[in-house]
Amino acid sequence: MRRDQTSPGRRTALKLALGFGAATAVHLIAADQAATPVRPAGTRATAAAGPPAKPRGRPSAYRLQPMTGSAPPRFRPAAPPVRTRPFEALPALGHSMVLSFDDGPDPRYTPDILATLRAHRVRAMFFVCGEMADDNRDLLREMAADGHVVGNHTWTHPLVPKLSRPGIRDELGRTSEVIERTLGAPPLWYRAPYGAWNRDSFEIGAELGMEPMAWTVDTLDWTTPGTGTVVRRVLDGAAPGVVVLSHDAGGNRSQSVAALRRYLPALLDDGYRITVPHRD
Template identity: 70%
Template sequence: MKNDQRLPGRRALLRLAAGLGTAGAVRVIAADPASEPFRPAAELPEGAAGSPAVHQELHSSHRLQPMTEGSPPRFRPAAPPVRTRPFEKLPEVGHAMVLTFDDGPDPLCTPHILATLRKHDVRAMFFICGEKADGNRDLVRAIAEDGHTIGNHSWTHPLVTRLSRAGVRDELGSTSEVIEKITGNPPFWYRAPYGSWNRNSFEICAQLGMEPIAWTLDTLDWTEPGAGTIVRRVRQGAAPGVVVLSRDAGGNGSQSVSALRRYLPELLDAGYRITVPRRR
C-alpha cells in the first residue's frame, strides 16, 4: 500500500507485529508501565499455534465489557479500564476461529473475499483505513450489509507510536467518523497499523469507545509468498481461539483471495466455527 511505502523498514516492523486477539470472555496480559510503547512479540515460527512465550507470562482473568454504551461523545476523558495491551485470542469454546482482513477496502480484492465468505455463510472482521473507506463507500456498505464486523485501522496507516497525541486522535477519530457516516454505527474494535501500540493510542482508543485487538497468526500474505504457502500457514496454525491476520489490500491480492478459497472450506470441514467477537 502507498502508506506502507512511506515508512522505511516496513518488513522489519511487520515481522515484529505478532499480537493476539479476543472475543467474549478473554484472558488479558498484565500491564507494563503505561508510558512505554507496547512491543509485539516476534513472528511465530511457521506451524506454531497459540501465543509466543512472552505472551504466556503474567496473565490475569478479565471479562470483556463495553467501555461505553451507544455512541460516546468524541474524545471524552478515557474511563477505566484503559487497556495497556490488546486482547488475546478467543476463549477456547468449541472450535472457534476468527478471520480478519486489514488495510482495505480495495475494489479489486475485497469483493472476491466477500464473495467467498458469502458462499460459505461465515462472518469476518475487516480493519479498514479511513482514506480508503472514504473513497470506496459502497464497498464499506457491502461489508456491513453482509454482517461482517468493521474495525478502525487508522486513516493513513501510519506508525502510530511516532505520532503526537493530536495526530493519533486525528487518525483514529476521522476513521471512526467516516465508518459511522457510511454504516450508521461507529466501530467498536481498533487494530494498530504494524501492531504498534502505546499509551496515547490505548487512551484515545478508549475515548472513542473502542477496544484494542491484535492477532494470533499472521499469514504474511503481503510478502506474496504464493497461495500455497499462505494455505499451509493457516493449516499449521489453526487451533481453537486463533485470530488469523490477512490483508485485502496491498501486494498481490490474488494470492490472498486464492488462499482463502482453499483454506476456508478446509477449516469448516475440520469442524471450526468461523466467528467474530461480539460486543457484550
C-alpha cells in the same frame, strides 16, 4: 496509500506485537450465533451460497465484555480501566476462529473475498483504512450488509508510536467518522498498523469507544509468498480461539484471495466455526 511490503519497520513492529504475549482473555463469555449473511433486497450475489458447515465439536462463540463501556461521546476522557495490550486471541471455547482482513476496502480484491465468505456463510472482521473507505463506501456497506465487523485501521496506515496524541486522534477519529457516516454507527474495534501500539493509542481508542484487536496467526500475505504458503500458514496455525491476519488491500492481494478459497473450506471441514466477536 502505503504499501506494507515497503516498510522496513514492519518487521520491528511485528516483534512489538509478538512481545505482548498471549491476549488478555478477561471477561470473554459465550455466545454469538452468527446468522447467515443476507444481502440487501435487489442486489446481486457474486457467489452461490453453499450449505453451512456442521462443526464436529460443540458450537461456540463468545462475547467480549468491554472495559471501555458502550460507545461514549467522541473524545471524552477514557474511563479506567483502559487496556494496556490488545486482544491477540480468543479463549478456547470450542472450535471457533476469527478471520480478519486489513487495509481495504479495495475494489480489486475485497469483492472476491466478500463473495467467498458469503458462499460459505461465515463472517469476518475488516479493519479498514479511512482513505480507502472514503473512496469505496459501497464496499463498506456490502461488508455491513453481510454481517461482517468493520473496524478502524487508521486513516493513512502510519506507524502509530511516531505520532503525537493529536495525530493519533486525527487518524482514528477521521476513520471512525467516515465509518459512522456510511454505516450509521461508529466502529467498536481498531487495529494499529504493523501491530505497533502505545499507551496513547489505547487511551484514544478507548475515548472513541473502541477495543484493540491484534492477531494470533500472521499469514504474511503482504510478502506475496505464494498461495500455497499462505494456505499452509493458516492451516498450521489453526486452533480454537485463533485470530488470523490477512490483507485485502495495500498491494497485489490476488494470492490472499486465492488462498481464502482454499483454506476456508478446509477449516470448516475440520469443524472450525468461523465467526466474529461481539461486545456486550
